[in-house]
Amino acid sequence: QQQVKQSPQSLIVQKGGISIINCAYENTAFDYFPWYQQFPGKGPALLIAIRPDVSEKKEGRFTISFNKSAKQFSLHIMDSQPGDSATYFCAASKKSGYSTLTFGKGTMLLVSP
Amino acid sequence: ETGVTQSPTHLIKTRGQQVTLRCSSQSGHNTVSWYQQALGQGPQFIFQYYREEENGRGNFPPRFSGLQFPNYSSELNVNALELDDSALYLCASSLASLAGGPGSEQFFGPGTRLTVL
Numbered sequence: 001q002q003q004v005k006q007s008p009q010s011l012i013v014q015k016g017g018i019s020i021i022n023c024a025y026e027n028t029a030f031d032y033f034p035w036y037q038q039f040p041g042k043g044p045a046l047l048i049a050i051r052p053d054v055s056e057k058k059e060g061r062f063t064i065s066f067n068k069s070a071k072q073f074s075l076h077i078m079d080s081q082p083g084d085s086a087t088y089f090c091a092a093s094k095k096s097g098y099s100t101l102t103f104g105k106g107t108m109l110l111v112s113p
Numbered sequence: 114e115t116g117v118t119q120s121p122t123h124l125i126k127t128r129g130q131q132v133t134l135r136c137s138s139q140s141g142h143n144t145v146s147w148y149q150q151a152l153g154q155g156p157q158f159i160f161q162y163y164r165e166e167e168n169g170r171g172n173f174p175p176r177f178s179g180l181q182f183p184n185y186s187s188e189l190n191v192n193a194l195e196l197d198d199s200a201l202y203l204c205a206s207s208l209a210s211l212a213g214g215p216g217s218e219q220f221f222g223p224g225t226r227l228t229v230l
Contacts, residue, residue: 034218036221099207100158102158106155
């Protein structure tokens with residue numbers, strides 16, 4: 001059972017455009033939703049994260065939109081740059097005695113010059 | 114402040130062998146989680162260590178085992194290697210509160226690329 005579903009699998013955006021990646025979750029106990037960026041041969045790097053008490057969080061060109069009732073959240077990359085070309089993973093974690101991340105399958109983003 | 118480090122970077126083993134991977138957590142962090150990332154997939158949780166004890170395990174068989182040391186560094190051991198164990202193994206460190214609570218930020222190391230032939 002895949003608890004976090006991510007789409008699209010791949011995405012091509014022109015430089016300066018907006019990249020949008022969507023995720024949906026099933027477990028209502030999840031209460032922490034980070035996005036990770038991964039370059040080839042590297043480990044995932046935490047990009048931005050949100051908790052369900054807010055509907056939007058913005059950091060620079062990166063924005064998370066969160067819809068608790070729909071159990072969906074999305075990453076928007078404004079003014080996309082070729083350096084943003086990477087694989088992006090959404091993840092979710094739940095409040096419990098320990099925290100572990102459940103990841104989506106990833107979106108490969110290519111920003112064309 | 115140093116980040117999460119892992120060793121070795123790459124490793125090639127044959128089926129049936131055993132392997133040990135190492136991780137040093139980020140300064141100030143007390144919890145280490147291990148993940149397996151197959152090619153083209155998201156990381157899958159293997160287990161987590163807190164205060165030198167296993168604090169949770171994902172859907173991995175007992176031949177995957179680990180240790181955490183008093184300095185919070187950790188090892189992942191895999192016995193009887195299988196071809197499907199070929200993957201990038203990621204270590205992530207975090208700071209867990211005694212009372213639990215919302216998921217805390219996890220910071221990943223660069224990973225160890227394991228190839229099983």
